[in-house]
Amino acid sequence: MGPSGSFGHVNITQSKRNDFLHKQHKVLTTDPRIYPLHEVGSPYHDLRISKLRINDSAIYKCETSTDPPLAAEIRLIVIETYSVIFGSPEMRVRKGETLYLLCLVLEVVDVPEYMIWYRDGHVIDYSREDVTVTVDDLTCSSELQVRNVSEKDVGLYTCAPSNAPPADIKVSLITLGHKPYLASLLLLLQ
Template sequence: MSELDPEPSIDPSTPRRVRAFAGTTVFMPCIVNNLGQRSVSWVRHHDIHVLTVGRFTFTSDGRFEAHHDDGSNEWLLRLRSPAISDSGIYECQINTKPTITHLTTLHVLEPHAVVTAGRELFLDTGSTLRLTCRVRDAPAPAEHLLWYHEKKETRKGTEEVEVSVWEEKHSTISSLTLRDAQVHDSGLYTCSPSNAKPASIMVHVLSGEQSAAMQTSAASRCVLCRASRTPTHVYPTPLPCLLLLLASFLLGGRLPMFVLFLLPVVTLGVFMQLAS
């Protein structure tokens, strides 16, 4: 290259971020000006693996391929069927001294469903069960979205069950409504879109006795919170709370002797009351 020849450069319009959907084909461009006799390479950054040099591909992973059209200043790295694990930094290099480089971050999105209520839901017998499912990171709306209860399709149109599907901001949303839920309606509910990974939630429909037992269990905890940013400590009642009270009095030297004799009796009485 003579002194009059312009130096190669990577055009500022070359993107620094590329987004792709899993299972599609993605092109990462490197736009080079005044390449001359130099060559362009693509390197995967996390393992410094040379993927392509010029038009040649140097990897056993057949999903990667160099692509360049005659007369074009674009040197493309093509990746078929990208996965989330392919996300990361890819480096375009021109073999000058020093090497001219450009970093492109690839972000691979995998379409997936999300049940907004979380992974587990508790409700009382006779309540109305409402579940909402949203499809995220999908290139197009789902053609259909089905609900399953314990692997059996939940069909809409009955008196108790309603299923609605609509689109919102290029996302598919579905709701399942089950009126007068009973114990036999408990189980695993799955939202299964046609174009995304499914999502599931475990639903527990509690009878009156089960609901009362859960409330009693929650109420029978002794919660000691300090007025600071330290974590909250939870101790089951009654014995740990009484022992903690005993220790605090012993350390302060203010515990009357008769309390030492009454404390085991009180503790035993509380346990017998809870067991009854």
């Protein structure tokens, strides 16, 4: 709430739970993530919430004890950041081909500090000559390329950005004689 003279006491409430968070210079919440900021003598009152959660979405109201009372309401909508690896949950590649995986972080406010790729829970060896990883801060994406895929490259791949839950995709090899396009065509004809 901004300046415009003496406000007397200021109360801050959250409408969803109708909880007083701050009343007459006293913090009334036991949640350590929520804390009001006010310097004595300053007309400014701020409410800080760290490590936002979806259930923090609510209308927050700041009200003075002046006559008539002044009030300001702020609607906070918390959007959850998430990551995805494009494609279906399973990917099949032929031995000797190149595996391309693209991971995007969506609904993001800040660029991730890092995006780490794992295979079966172990960090990908970026020093392998047949592995390339690129990161694009503009699109909040990371691409993993594994050239000349073999049996050692199959498994569960995970993209783990610093600011979102990880995304997974299972990669397996297409066995010799398996003709996925022909099988799909035959299913369509039935």
